[in-house]
Amino acid sequence: MLHCLNSSTSENCEMSVLERQRSRLKQQQQQLSQNHPPIPYFNGNDHLAYSGFHVDQALSDLVLNGGAMKPDPGVEHHDFRRFMNSGSATTDFQMSSALPRTVSYTAAASVNSAPGKESCKKRKADRSPKIAAEEKKMKGCAEEESKITEQNSNSKSTTTTISTSANKNSKGASANGKKASDAPKADYIHVRARRGQATDSHSLAERVRREKISERMKYLQDLVPGCNKVTGKAGMLDEIINYVQSLQRQVEFLSMKLAAINPRLDFDIESYILKEMFPACPPAMEPDHSHLQFNTSVEEVSGSGLEMVVDPMDATLRRTISAPITAQQSFLNSSSLNQIQQVTWEDELRNLYSMEYQQGRSTFISQQITGFLEANHVKLEM
């Protein structure tokens, strides 16, 4: 067997790989009765169908590829299926202490982290250095022999020795190990059996990139309101685009309003606004020539300002504004009347905008808004 393994490492022939695997399997099956401890762990894991399948597949992969074969995904996978369908075979794999270090390693790992089997990534994180190391070793014939001898020993001891030796060699092999651990059926070490995945490094990189993109999409989903109902990247992207467009339209609209109101706005008002919005902000924003005006207007503003300071946010601000406005009804002229109307009109618009967010369609509303705006301009000019 050893010489077969030695010769096989230099080759890249699929059929020989299969033959090697089969021979190895027979060899290991002969050593089945030696070890029993791994069984209960794996039985426990069978509850999780997916992860159990992972384990079985991983184990079978490991078993059959224990001889450091070149990647042969398609053939191996089919063979594993056949092997695994026979329940006895799987248990046999599990029982075998002759299973390569990775298998007994899986036993140890499963013992250590019982729920860890569910996530492929966890296994990947745990094992990537070790698997890389093992991968490296398997390329060396001499090490294979040592492994084989190790296999015959106690399973625990094998894992420990392998882990220690793996850690030594893991430095330069992290990238390879990642690839090996990512590729489910390609390499001889299978840690996570990601089924239905391609095996290149290209597809690997693609998968990583795809995960990152989905990460970003999730973050965007949190940012954009009402994105939870829509699933799928395309729909979410549409929602995001609509949201950004609606935000831009809002900026337009608000800037238009600000431009309309601006002439009545004094510098001191702005600095006051800044202060009230951010109480900790230093008064460095005040323009120089506004001090006098500031003192005089503070009194008028303070009446309404107190309420404003208490509730700086929009919804409550509306209610507080109404109080001082009603108190000063006697001073109202036509312009201020229009402004009151404007205030209430702003409420309607805000409601409209909130609706818009939920619906995601605002073209009609924006037309309404522009219509209102024109009407209000007319009123203000009167």
Next chain:
Amino acid sequence: MSSLSQNPKKTLSFSSTMKNPNYNPLKKRLASRFLKAMGRLKCKMSPFPATIEEKRRRHRAVRGAAYASMASAVGPRRAWSRALLRKMKGRKRARRNPRNVDERFGLNLNQLCDVVPGGEGMDSRSLLNETAHYIKCLVAQVQIMREILHSSSSSSTTL
């Protein structure tokens, strides 16, 4: 994960504790800059616009001030702010990269790079990053403008 290590700012925003490395939170900076810009604008603008053209001009000026203050508050850290600043300064030397945003993931990112400034020469991941930050800044800017309007309208009624 390697993705986390590659984009520490993103992880920070994930944790939502700090938005930027600056001391002041984003909204404060936006507000201060915008108010400054508005103050400067008011010096130039006539108190009562007679014609519609003047009104439009003012509106455009305010809008430009809003975007400019947004971009300058963020600084050149983000691609969209850089693009906005370039537009403000009138420099059209932006690198016209070919549209390579349509990657194999089938996302229709063309519209997105139309909407988000400076979204042309980027791959999908960074485009999504920029979009997220842009949305945050837009939301903050809109809030600021609304609050200004509120307080200004209320205070002007009392005057």
